[in-house]
Amino acid sequence: MSDSTDEVRAYTVRLELVDEPGELLRALEPIANNGGNLLSIFHERGNVTPRGHIPVEVDLEATPERFDVVVDALREAGINVIQAGAHHYSESLTIVLTGHIVNTDLSNTLSRIQESTDANVTDLSLSAPEGTDDVSSARLRLATEEGQAAATLATVRDIADEKDLRVIEPLMGGEVA
Amino acid sequence: MNVAVLGAGAVGTAVADLAGDYGHTVTALADSSSAAIAGGESGDDGIDVADALAAKRAGERLGDAAPDDALEAEYDVLVEATPTTLGDAQPGFGHVARALERDRHVVLANKGPVAERFGEVRDLEAESAGTVRFEATVGGAMPVLSTIEDFDPDQITAVRGVLNGTANFILTRMGAEGLGYEHVLAEAQDLGVAEADPTFDVDGTDAALKCVIVANVLADGREYTLDDAEVQGIEDIPGSALELATEDARTIRLIGEVTPAGEVRVGPRLVPEHGTLAVTGTENIVQLETEHAGRLNVSGRGAGGPETATAVLADVGRLPEL
Numbered sequence: 001m002s003d004s005t006d007e008v009r010a011y012t013v014r015l016e017l018v019d020e021p022g023e024l025l026r027a028l029e030p031i032a033n034n035g036g037n038l039l040s041i042f043h044e045r046g047n048v049t050p051r052g053h054i055p056v057e058v059d060l061e062a063t064p065e066r067f068d069v070v071v072d073a074l075r076e077a078g079i080n081v082i083q084a085g086a087h088h089y090s091e092s093l094t095i096v097l098t099g100h101i102v103n104t105d106l107s108n109t110l111s112r113i114q115e116s117t118d119a120n121v122t123d124l125s126l127s128a129p130e131g132t133d134d135v136s137s138a139r140l141r142l143a144t145e146e147g148q149a150a151a152t153l154a155t156v157r158d159i160a161d162e163k164d165l166r167v168i169e170p171l172m173g174g175e176v177a
Numbered sequence: 178m179n180v181a182v183l184g185a186g187a188v189g190t191a192v193a194d195l196a197g198d199y200g201h202t203v204t205a206l207a208d209s210s211s212a213a214i215a216g217g218e219s220g221d222d223g224i225d226v227a228d229a230l231a232a233k234r235a236g237e238r239l240g241d242a243a244p245d246d247a248l249e250a251e252y253d254v255l256v257e258a259t260p261t262t263l264g265d266a267q268p269g270f271g272h273v274a275r276a277l278e279r280d281r282h283v284v285l286a287n288k289g290p291v292a293e294r295f296g297e298v299r300d301l302e303a304e305s306a307g308t309v310r311f312e313a314t315v316g317g318a319m320p321v322l323s324t325i326e327d328f329d330p331d332q333i334t335a336v337r338g339v340l341n342g343t344a345n346f347i348l349t350r351m352g353a354e355g356l357g358y359e360h361v362l363a364e365a366q367d368l369g370v371a372e373a374d375p376t377f378d379v380d381g382t383d384a385a386l387k388c389v390i391v392a393n394v395l396a397d398g399r400e401y402t403l404d405d406a407e408v409q410g411i412e413d414i415p416g417s418a419l420e421l422a423t424e425d426a427r428t429i430r431l432i433g434e435v436t437p438a439g440e441v442r443v444g445p446r447l448v449p450e451h452g453t454l455a456v457t458g459t460e461n462i463v464q465l466e467t468e469h470a471g472r473l474n475v476s477g478r479g480a481g482g483p484e485t486a487t488a489v490l491a492d493v494g495r496l497p498e499l
Binding site for chain 2: 095123125128135136137138139141166168169170171173
């Protein structure tokens with residue numbers, strides 16, 4: 001509605017957690033308790049940093065003010081915040097892919113989208129009521145940087161075309177849910 | 178005004194039927210095989226519309242004249258309501274040309290001439306005392322083009338909307354009932370919502386023609402045809418796609434757009450499930466983005482004989498005296 005700083009944006013926070021039970025929950029509480037809306041958590045359990053910590057990438061939505069409070073709260077709780085808001089993901093795009101999604105290597109489709117665009121896949125759901133050999137649908141939520149939505153969509157279209165998948169795009173320029 | 182109606186399908190017959198209520202006289206009515214034409218020099222008495230339509234319903238000829246005789250009959254306004262054709266837009270375009278040559282007005286329900294040969298129609302109009310209007314070609318009963326005209330096309334930056342009731346009905350039912358495309362299409366045909374050959378409705382052509390017409394009205398100099406539109410239909414959308422969209426509070430609608438950059442695009446798009454554009458059933462909606470007044474929404478019945486006839490007759494009412 002307005003250009004005020006009250007606008008909710010998407011942020012990515014990269015944390016390094018000590019490998020102890022309950023650490024992940026302890027890291028998420030300051031986010032939830034301070035008005036951050038968790039979008040996704042990427043917990044690289046098998047990937048340990050040179051210091052023996054486990055990297056965790058958290059996507060969340062908050063107003064810029066709230067986001068500062070969240071980062072302060074994480075640091076106060078002794079959580080190691082490596083990167084906070086380096087990517088100011090500010091647009092969330094939902095798309096639906098249809099076609100032979102599973103047979104055309106869904107995992108490859110997703111990594112290619114992440115590699116060829118500035119976008120992060122933050123949510124995925126798959127529906128294959130006729131079995132994975134038949135036509136199925138996948139819903140993807142992508143977090144993109146401000147102003148990059150159209151370019152991201154164009155790249156997704158190219159990748160989908162190669163695999164003969166159909167992209168059902170969000171209506172751009174219309175109202176946003 | 179004296180009105181000649183070419184085309185006796187749902188729209189043409191409804192125009193003939195309702196013209197009297199609007200204070201007009203029908204002086205000719207033609208379908209593809211015959212025409213009823215009023216006798217006398219002036220044609221002021223008009224034809225007996227009820228008789229002609231009764232004959233048509235009984236499978237008989239509308240009248241004794243040949244279809245093309247209607248073009249040469251006495252009229253102030255030619256209502257062109259023959260089926261929309263692509264490419265050269267004939268025979269509709271020829272009918273428009275002939276009426277303008279005779280310095281008569283033309284009101285179109287047929288999309289072909291203004292979607293495929295807009296520049297030529299405008300050129301012919303410039304040389305004629307007659308005027309061409311085509312409100313009924315976009316959005317049936319909804320006042321889309323007249324709203325754009327009132328606002329001034331320069332004040333409209335973008336237009337988008339649901340412009341095909343058949344496709345919208347199918348997507349609505351698929352979303353609400355979790356049914357497949359083929360099943361819902363058959364149901365729509367049983368209900369008379371979809372035609373026996375629904376190709377143009379479901380492959381996006383019909384919506385694209387309407388967007389092309391809007392683009393022509395908005396354009397400054399550039400002329401659009403169907404070839405300039407990027408068009409996708411809804412035939413291969415699986416039910417699972419609608420189901421997944423719902424998980425994220427969205428649904429799928431066949432949306433036609435004329436973007437601020439002047440692109441014409443039609444395709445299935447994700448829109449907020451309870452948003453303004455997610456109209457249900459056969460309802461249509463058009464959103465106009467204006468330079469200084471934000472967004473305008475016009476919604477209503479985008480097809481149907483009497484509905485479209487009201488747009489035709491509103492156009493007739495806007496014409497100057499010859």
